[in-house]
Amino acid sequence: MDLELRGIRKEFPGVLANDDVSLVARSGKVLALIGENGAGKSTLMNVLSGLYRPDAGEILLDGVPQNFHDPGAAIAAGIGMVHQHFMLVQIFSVADNVVLGVEPTTVGGVMDRKRARAEVREISQRYGLAVDPDAIIEELPVGIQQRVEIIKILLRGAKVIVFDEPTAVLTPQEVEEFFGIVAELKSNGAAIIFITHKLKEALAIADDITVLRSGKVVGHADPATATPEELASLMVGRDIDLSVDKAPAKPGATVLELSEVTVTDDYGRKLLDSVSMTVAGGEIVGIAGIQGNGQTELVQAITGLLPVETGKVLFQGRDVTKLNPRKLHQAGIAHVPEDRNHMGMVGSFSLSENLILDSYYSDQFSKGLQLNRGAIQESALALVQAYDVRPPNIDNTGDALSGGNAQKMIVAREFSRDVPLVICAQPTRGIDVGSIEYIHEQIVLKRDEGKAILIVSTELDEIFSLADRILVMFDGEIVAERLTSETTPTEIGLFMAGNRS
Amino acid sequence: MSDHIPASDPDSPVITEESLKHNRGFVQRLTTSVNWRTGILIPLLSVITALAIGLVIIVLSGSSFSEALEAYGALLQGSVGSIKAISETLTAATPLILVGLSVAIAFRAGLFNIGAEGQMAIGGMCAVFAGFTFVGLPLLVHLPLAILAGIIGGAIWGFIPGILKAKTGAHEVIVTIMLNYIAILFVGYLLKTSLFQREGRTDPVSKNIEGSSALPQLLDWINPSMRIHAGLIIALLAAAFIHWLLFRTTVGFEFRAVGANPAAARYAGMSVARVYVMVMVIAGALAGLAGGGQVLGVLERVTPGFTAGIGFDGIAVALLGRSNPAGVVAAAVLFGGLRAGGQQMQVSTDVGIDLISVIQALIIIFVAAPTLISSIYRLKAPAASMQISKGWAS
Numbered sequence: 096m097d098l099e100l101r102g103i104r105k106e107f108p109g110v111l112a113n114d115d116v117s118l119v120a121r122s123g124k125v126l127a128l129i130g131e132n133g134a135g136k137s138t139l140m141n142v143l144s145g146l147y148r149p150d151a152g153e154i155l156l157d158g159v160p161q162n163f164h165d166p167g168a169a170i171a172a173g174i175g176m177v178h179q180h181f182m183l184v185q186i187f188s189v190a191d192n193v194v195l196g197v198e199p200t201t202v203g204g205v206m207d208r209k210r211a212r213a214e215v216r217e218i219s220q221r222y223g224l225a226v227d228p229d230a231i232i233e234e235l236p237v238g239i240q241q242r243v244e245i246i247k248i249l250l251r252g253a254k255v256i257v258f259d260e261p262t263a264v265l266t267p268q269e270v271e272e273f274f275g276i277v278a279e280l281k282s283n284g285a286a287i288i289f290i291t292h293k294l295k296e297a298l299a300i301a302d303d304i305t306v307l308r309s310g311k312v313v314g315h316a317d318p319a320t321a322t323p324e325e326l327a328s329l330m331v332g333r334d335i336d337l338s339v340d341k342a343p344a345k346p347g348a349t350v351l352e353l354s355e356v357t358v359t360d361d362y363g364r365k366l367l368d369s370v371s372m373t374v375a376g377g378e379i380v381g382i383a384g385i386q387g388n389g390q391t392e393l394v395q396a397i398t399g400l401l402p403v404e405t406g407k408v409l410f411q412g413r414d415v416t417k418l419n420p421r422k423l424h425q426a427g428i429a430h431v432p433e434d435r436n437h438m439g440m441v442g443s444f445s446l447s448e449n450l451i452l453d454s455y456y457s458d459q460f461s462k463g464l465q466l467n468r469g470a471i472q473e474s475a476l477a478l479v480q481a482y483d484v485r486p487p488n489i490d491n492t493g494d495a496l497s498g499g500n501a502q503k504m505i506v507a508r509e510f511s512r513d514v515p516l517v518i519c520a521q522p523t524r525g526i527d528v529g530s531i532e533y534i535h536e537q538i539v540l541k542r543d544e545g546k547a548i549l550i551v552s553t554e555l556d557e558i559f560s561l562a563d564r565i566l567v568m569f570d571g572e573i574v575a576e577r578l579t580s581e582t583t584p585t586e587i588g589l590f591m592a593g594n595r596s
Numbered sequence: 597m598s599d600h601i602p603a604s605d606p607d608s609p610v611i612t613e614e615s616l617k618h619n620r621g622f623v624q625r626l627t628t629s630v631n632w633r634t635g636i637l638i639p640l641l642s643v644i645t646a647l648a649i650g651l652v653i654i655v656l657s658g659s660s661f662s663e664a665l666e667a668y669g670a671l672l673q674g675s676v677g678s679i680k681a682i683s684e685t686l687t688a689a690t691p692l693i694l695v696g697l698s699v700a701i702a703f704r705a706g707l708f709n710i711g712a713e714g715q716m717a718i719g720g721m722c723a724v725f726a727g728f729t730f731v732g733l734p735l736l737v738h739l740p741l742a743i744l745a746g747i748i749g750g751a752i753w754g755f756i757p758g759i760l761k762a763k764t765g766a767h768e769v770i771v772t773i774m775l776n777y778i779a780i781l782f783v784g785y786l787l788k789t790s791l792f793q794r795e796g797r798t799d800p801v802s803k804n805i806e807g808s809s810a811l812p813q814l815l816d817w818i819n820p821s822m823r824i825h826a827g828l829i830i831a832l833l834a835a836a837f838i839h840w841l842l843f844r845t846t847v848g849f850e851f852r853a854v855g856a857n858p859a860a861a862r863y864a865g866m867s868v869a870r871v872y873v874m875v876m877v878i879a880g881a882l883a884g885l886a887g888g889g890q891v892l893g894v895l896e897r898v899t900p901g902f903t904a905g906i907g908f909d910g911i912a913v914a915l916l917g918r919s920n921p922a923g924v925v926a927a928a929v930l931f932g933g934l935r936a937g938g939q940q941m942q943v944s945t946d947v948g949i950d951l952i953s954v955i956q957a958l959i960i961i962f963v964a965a966p967t968l969i970s971s972i973y974r975l976k977a978p979a980a981s982m983q984i985s986k987g988w989a990s
Contacts, residue, residue: 398863400862400863419865419867420862420863420864420865421865421866421867422865424864424865430863432863437857437859437860438857438859438860438863439860439863440857440860441852441853441856441857441860441861442856442857443856443857444852444853444856448849452853452860452864453863453864453865455846455849455850456846461845461846464845464846464847465844465845465846466844466845466846466849468844
């Protein structure tokens with residue numbers, strides 16, 4: 096089934112989210128839709144899936160105009176979405192999840208599990224998905240969970256399949272397998288829309304690329320001839336240098352040292368298993384790994400948010416294992432947390448309040464109980480200027496910032512402190528290319544000032560462009576350590592998948 | 597190793613991320629930055645709509661339309677129609693301001709203080725005890741002492757749910773509801789003991805407070821029946837103080853941060869547990885002050901049920917006032933007016949004062965469901981579009 100969007104326009108108060116957007120996805124082809132956050136990709140997909148009604152424009156399936164009143168209508172017409180965050184009931188089986196909402200029943204409304212299982216098995220075999228209908232979702236790796244989502248939409252008769260950032264949570268090996276599945280879907284005649292901001296993947300898998308910027312289609316590219324740099328420039332509207340310029344590291348004295356740090360959860364499962372590592376001044380250490388292999392816990396253990404059970408954390412030679420977050424902050428650890436909305440800022444607070452979130456009590460910003468509003472505003476103004484937070488209105492709430500600017504605000508808060516250790520977890524997750532470029536520069540700048548930098552990222556590209564030394568985490572352990580200059584993404588990818596060095 | 601979460605550590609993660617997330621949505625919606633729309637327009641339309649429905653109810657219950665209008669006339673007359681009426685309105689508003697602040701400050705820190713009623717009861721008992729126990733003290737000593745007793749009583753009753761939440765994760769809603777029962781029944785019990793019960797009485801009624809501990813009347817020089825008392829000034833000062841605390845101090849900064857995003861607060865080095873305890877103590881103190889004010893300014897003694905549901909009305913006041921001190925004062929005056937006017941309406945027409953409770957409840961339903969009001973008045977829905985532009989805005 097061919098899908099065509101013609102002149103889609105969608106306006107929200109104050110923002111024109113989609114402006115005369117037209118695109119075509121053909122049966123048996125993959126269309127990659129790329130664009131920065133806020134370019135209007137999500138709005139467009141919400142229009143396509145019947146969540147929003149467009150203000151103008153048409154959706155055509157095989158040339159027939161459609162009118163989706165609700166998501167149900169879009170699904171019935173053959174449009175299936177695989178969301179970035181899976182919509183699965185964790186404690187249900189695969190088959191139960193797949194038929195959720197369209198349960199086959201026997202006489203009297205009793206759910207027909209046998210048929211559900213058979214249907215899952217049938218689809219799974221036809222597309223080579225290899226999914227066990229009786230497995231429980233929470234016990235499955237992310238890559239398999241994604242296949243369950245695919246089976247779900249196939250069961251509902253999807254002919255046009257939209258993948259929203261499908262590779263964000265996958266290992267490099269799982270990405271390969273995912274590409275295989277896409278090829279299988281293609282050969283079965285599905286029209287595929289692949290939303291991504293990973294330019295290399297778009298180039299690898301797509302038959303056609305459409306670029307969105309500020310709600311408009313700004314270009315098409317042929318994957319056979321286009322380069323990542325060209326696509327990035329199209330996305331942001333100016334020339335982009337994707338490589339990070341940096342001189343070789345000159346590691347100094349050890350600033351952070353972990354020795355056999357172990358953390359367990361309430362059930363006695365080891366979240367961190369005897370982790371030992373060091374970070375020296377003047378170097379960037381990158382922690383690579385698939386999300387959920389202990390990186391979050393590692394950062395929380397260092398910053399005092401998670402109690403260390405055994406082992407030691409030494410900061411500048413001093414044992415800081417038992418200190419709380421406030422004490423560690425004062426000792427000189429800056430921390431850009433991995434989840435900026437959930438942890439890095441208070442959405443309803445103004446920029447000036449967010450910029451003092453962890454230093455409001457200091458002599459600079461308060462006298463006794465009373466906050467020093469003059470000093471707070473003055474500092475906030477200087478920071479939004481220095482770190483290019485846009486719009487630079489310090490009375491706006493954090494919620495009002497785009498992802499990239501929110502992250503720049505958090506970086507401003509943490510980097511403006513002259514401290515020996517900076518920890519950045521997922522410093523550029525889900526933000527626009529321009530902000531990524533800027534934050535990467537700032538990180539390298541900090542290193543060159545002689546600070547110790549610890550980066551955690553699930554983006555292998557980011558690890559390779561920033562880190563001087565790479566540690567790979569798998570299942571709560573550090574399974575490999577390499578100098579960046581002496582390894583390859585393929586080797587690190589294997590470690591990420593659990594191979595030992 | 598099981599010693600990694602020492603029970604005495606105030607930062608111990610008994611309050612799990614999960615439990616933190618739980619409360620957030622609703623509370624946050626009630627306390628996010630006040631703007632013209634959510635702070636003024638929606639509450640105003642809620643009040644108007646509730647009054648209109650009240651009118652319909654009167655008519656449906658058998659009165660003619662003109663009788664219904666007459667009832668509303670009496671309501672208006674009884675709330676603002678004379679100095680006496682205004683005095684009654686403000687007298688009723690006084691404790692409402694304080695319990696409203698009590699609920700509001702807890703809201704700001706992400707907690708539901710359903711326990712203002714109980715905190716008020718305990719505060720009132722402590723105040724009346726201080727009021728009748730000390731004889732022969734000068735007013736300048738005795739009155740502050742009695743007020744302080746009320747504050748401390750309420751603070752203790754607020755401390756209990758606070759510390760239980762901080763140490764064990766016990767949900768403050770459950771604990772404060774239970775403490776309400778305990779407080780109210782405890783008051784009933786104490787009133788039958790010789791410590792409190794007035795000599796020569798068999799019914800549960802406390803001794804009268806000494807004149808030296810009574811809050812001065814403000815307008816009795818015009819007419820001795822004017823009940824407005826100095827408690828109003830205290831309540832307004834309390835509102836100013838809470839405003840200062842919330843928006844001008846490091847403590848308030850912590851309260852608001854914990855209320856809006858406890859995970860971020862913890863990341864920023866704040867002790868979420870300590871904030872929970874502190875805010876519940878302050879909330880309890882405010883409600884205790886409300887109870888003390890009633891005893892020392894109006895009632896002069898304690899009888900069972902002397903709190904008269906004012907503590908529960910505090911929840912409504914805080915909701916209507918968007919947990920903003922100025923808004924709380926305005927909402928308390930409105931509810932005070934409804935109470936005072938309702939009395940007049942009951943006396944001079946057939947319409948009972950229970951209608952006032954219905955109107956109050958309707959107001960809260962509308963305030964809590966702003967999209968309902970938006971759709972009734974065809975206001976452009978902001979909630980959905982705001983979320984969309986959030987994901988969008990560049």
